[in-house]
Amino acid sequence: xxxxxxxxxxxxxxxxxxxxxxxxxxxxxxxxxxxxxxxxxxxxxxxxxxxxxxxxxxxxxxxxxxxxxxxxxxxxxxxxxxxxxxxxxxxxxxxxxxxxxxxxxxxxxxxxxxxxxxxxxxxxxxxxxxxxxxxxxxxxxxxxxxxxxxxxxxxxxxxxxxxxxxxxxxxxxxxxxxxxxxxxxxxxxxxxxxxxxxxxxxxxxxxxxxxxxxxxxxxxxxxxxxxxxxxxxxxxxxxxxxxxxxxxxxxxxxxxxxxxxxxxxxxxxxxxxxxxxxxxxxx
Amino acid sequence: xxxxxxxxxxxxxxxxxxxxxxxxxxxxxxxxxxxxxxxxxxxxxxxxxxxxxxxxxxxxxxxxxxxxxxxxxxxxxxxxxxxxxxxxxxxxxxxxxxxxxxxxxxxxxxxxxxxxxxxxxxxxxxxxxxxxxxxxxxxxxxxxxxxxxxxxxxxxxxxxxxxxxxxxxxxxxxxxxxxxxxxxxxxxxxxxxxxxxxxxxxxxxxxxxxxxxxxxxxxxxxxxxxxxxxxxxxxxxxxxxxxxxxxxxxxxxxxxxxxxxxxxx
Ligand SMILES: Nc1ncnc2c1ncn2[C@@H]1O[C@H](COP(=O)(O)OP(=O)(O)OP(=O)(O)O)[C@@H](O)[C@H]1O
Ligand SMILES: [Mg+2]
Numbered sequence: 001x002x003x004x005x006x007x008x009x010x011x012x013x014x015x016x017x018x019x020x021x022x023x024x025x026x027x028x029x030x031x032x033x034x035x036x037x038x039x040x041x042x043x044x045x046x047x048x049x050x051x052x053x054x055x056x057x058x059x060x061x062x063x064x065x066x067x068x069x070x071x072x073x074x075x076x077x078x079x080x081x082x083x084x085x086x087x088x089x090x091x092x093x094x095x096x097x098x099x100x101x102x103x104x105x106x107x108x109x110x111x112x113x114x115x116x117x118x119x120x121x122x123x124x125x126x127x128x129x130x131x132x133x134x135x136x137x138x139x140x141x142x143x144x145x146x147x148x149x150x151x152x153x154x155x156x157x158x159x160x161x162x163x164x165x166x167x168x169x170x171x172x173x174x175x176x177x178x179x180x181x182x183x184x185x186x187x188x189x190x191x192x193x194x195x196x197x198x199x200x201x202x203x204x205x206x207x208x209x210x211x212x213x214x215x216x217x218x219x220x221x222x223x224x225x226x227x228x229x230x231x232x233x234x235x236x237x238x239x240x241x242x243x244x245x246x247x248x249x250x251x252x253x254x255x256x257x258x259x260x261x262x263x264x265x266x267x268x269x270x271x272x273x274x275x276x277x278x279x280x281x282x283x
Numbered sequence: 284x285x286x287x288x289x290x291x292x293x294x295x296x297x298x299x300x301x302x303x304x305x306x307x308x309x310x311x312x313x314x315x316x317x318x319x320x321x322x323x324x325x326x327x328x329x330x331x332x333x334x335x336x337x338x339x340x341x342x343x344x345x346x347x348x349x350x351x352x353x354x355x356x357x358x359x360x361x362x363x364x365x366x367x368x369x370x371x372x373x374x375x376x377x378x379x380x381x382x383x384x385x386x387x388x389x390x391x392x393x394x395x396x397x398x399x400x401x402x403x404x405x406x407x408x409x410x411x412x413x414x415x416x417x418x419x420x421x422x423x424x425x426x427x428x429x430x431x432x433x434x435x436x437x438x439x440x441x442x443x444x445x446x447x448x449x450x451x452x453x454x455x456x457x458x459x460x461x462x463x464x465x466x467x468x469x470x471x472x473x474x475x476x477x478x479x480x481x482x483x484x485x486x487x488x489x490x491x492x493x494x495x496x497x498x499x500x501x502x503x504x505x506x507x508x509x510x511x512x513x514x515x516x517x518x519x520x521x522x523x524x525x526x527x528x529x530x531x532x533x534x535x536x537x538x539x540x541x542x543x544x545x546x547x548x
Contacts, residue, residue: 052499080501087499092492096508097443098419104509109501114509121509135511137292137417139446157500 002066004030004161004192005051005083009060012046012216020046022216023060028194028209033187035203035224036196038213039238044196045088047213048163051194052085081110084159088166090146097137099130099149106157117156124156127182129175144170151179162186164195168202180206204228204242205265212237225262244269286345291417294339300513301420302427307523308412311530315405318534321393324400326533330526331407339415346410353406357399365395418442423510436506440493447489452482 005028012021020043028034036044049055050062053069053076062069064079084106087093096102103124107117125131128148133141138149147170154162162183168176183193183206197203203210204224211221214237220227228234228245235241241249247269248262263269291297296304311327332350335341365387368380377386419442422435455478459465464474 049495054495054499076498077501077503080499085499087492087496089492091447092489093496095443095493095497096419096439096506097417097446098508098511100511101419101439101506101508105502105506106500108507108509109503117509135292137288137419137446138443139450140289140292153500 002030003027003063004032004065005194006063007047007050007057007060008063010047010050010057010062011059012043012050012055012057014046020216021050024213024216024218025060026211026218026221028192031187031190031192032209033183033207034192034194034209034211035207036194036211036213037198037200037203037237037239038196038219039198041215042213043216044213045165046216048085048165048194048196051161051163052083053079081157082160083163084154084157084161085163086151086154086165086167088169090143090150093150093153094138094146097139099125099136099138099141100134102138102149103153103156106153110157120156120158121152124152127155127178128152129178144172144175147171148175155182159191161192161194164193166196166198168197168199176202198239200228200240200242201244204245212239214238224264287349287413288417290339290341290345290414294341294415296339296415297417298511298513299415299519300515301416301424302513303515303519303523304412304416305421305424307526308408310523310527311408312405314527314530314534315401315408319397320534321397321400323530323534324397324404327530328400328404328407331404331411335407335411335414339411341414346414349410350403350407353402357402361395361399364398365391367391420511420513423513426510432505439506444486444490448482448486451485452478455481 006026008025010021010024011019013019024043024047036047038044046055050057053062053071056071064083069075069079094102096105100121103121104117107120112120122131125134128151130145130148130152133145133149138146141149147167151164151167167179171179180202183195186193207224209221210224210227212219212227212234219237220230220233224242225245228241231241231249244263244266248256251273260272263272311331315324315327332346335346336343366385367388368383368385375387375389375392377384379385418438422438425438426432426435459474459478463470465471
């Protein structure tokens with residue numbers, strides 16, 4: 001398997017002495033859907049800043065497409081054309097008072113011609129459902145709307161690797177669904193999507209790779225069903241188990257046919273519920 | 284400030300080409316400054332007000348309140364202009380102060396009224412711009428006029444960040460007062476102190492973060508962005524032309540003829 005992004009023994013300490021990352025080594029397979037989980041302050045955002053070359057590791061290295069990151073101007077520009085990041089706090093990302101200006105900024109920096117920029121901006125606005133906000137000033141928007149604008153601003157750059165720092169926070173359920181559908185679409189195009197979240201259900205259903213960070217250390221990683229199989233570890237970290245996983249485990253205890261693969265979504269769970277178990281529970 | 288802006292984004296002249304609006308306002312302002320005829324001042328004031336209320340759809344009450352803002356200042360300075368102190372008491376109204384008399388003359392009153400109306404008409408013109416044209420549209424015009432990109436980028440950032448700063452300050456204020464931060468005078472002082480010092484720390488952090496988020500999108504020292512596609516309207520240009528000719532014709536007997544030719548071009 002080839003890895004699009006990887007880190008080796010990454011250490012990072014903020015100037016005020018907070019050790020945010022402690023020897024993090026991880027590998028993100030190309031074309032995967034990776035979810036980074038971890039409690040507040042675990043170091044997720046700090047890790048993402050390394051993926052985009054914004055923070056330089058104090059020890060260890062970041063590897064993109066098999067090559068160690070270099071931090072000169074042109075290398076960074078090249079990296080940032082391929083790796084896009086949507087930041088956690090929209091207010092830090094918005095520089096312009098106009099939505100359309102904000103969204104067109106990235107594509108222009110890629111050196112695209114104006115017609116193409118227009119096309120991409122329209123597409124990104126449609127995808128995030130904010131066509132009607134295009135001419136509104138960003139400071140009159142609600143928080144969730146601002147998040148959509150930031151999302152559109154990076155989607156319009158159509159990066160190879162899309163990094164999203166808590167993309168679902170503040171979004172309404174409808175947009176969360178749309179976002180997930182869209183991430184699926186990117187996945188089908190062979191792009192890599194990395195997101196951080198506190199939503200274990202989302203991570204379990206959507207991701208094919210899960211990484212759990214705690215206090216700057218990588219605690220565990222692997223396929224979601226491998227990671228969540230270790231109930232004790234997950235709970236120690238301060239995370240809950242996905243409810244689908246909990247129900248599945250309980251059903252297995254009650255006699256669920258073990259050969260069935262664990263269900264990944266509510267639909268899968270409901271579809272596969274066997275009759276004998278209904279009877280057993282109803283006992 | 285922010286209410287004014289809300290109108291700038293939502294008024295009915297929002298999608299008129301900003302260059303037309305700016306040209307209209309600038310030409311009228313120059314006219315106002317150059318002419319000394321009171322009827323022109325009144326005419327401009329009335330027409331601009333009617334445009335704002337009738338065409339742009341700004342509520343009358345709001346507009347009148349805006350006009351009242353400079354009025355208090357105008358009245359006091361107008362009074363100072365109108366008042367004369369003389370030793371020869373042939374005044375319309377006067378109080379005698381020993382050897383001198385304080386009062387108003389006809390001429391003094393006229394000069395004061397002129398100054399006030401001139402100022403009021405100019406303010407109305409500026410309101411016209413502020414209430415119909417968002418800053419972002421203005422920068423688009425400046426870009427066309429070849430104003431250096433750096434200046435415009437600074438303008439964009441300053442504008443965005445003054446709203447962020449204001450917004451943060453309001454949020455902090457609400458958060459403090461909801462926890463009784465302003466319930467007594469000493470407490471108010473303390474809360475305000477926290478607010479101000481934190482506001483600066485926050486702004487600094489935010490500026491640093493912005494640098495990061497911009498460079499992560501490939502920022503190389505220049506903002507290149509899409510601007511709203513405005514179209515010059517022939518009808519509007521003709522109307523503005525007619526307006527200037529009308530102003531010129533009104534000013535004509537007073538010797539404003541040369542001026543008209545200059546602006547007409
Ligand atoms: N700019 C900074 N300066 C100093 N310390 C920081 C800074 N940003 C983060 N930290 C610290 O680094 C640690 C990791 O922070 P980080 O933002 O990476 O966490 P996170 O996993 O993204 O948390 P959250 O889920 O709350 O977003 C925290 O202890 C935090 O206090
Ligand atoms: Mg974070």
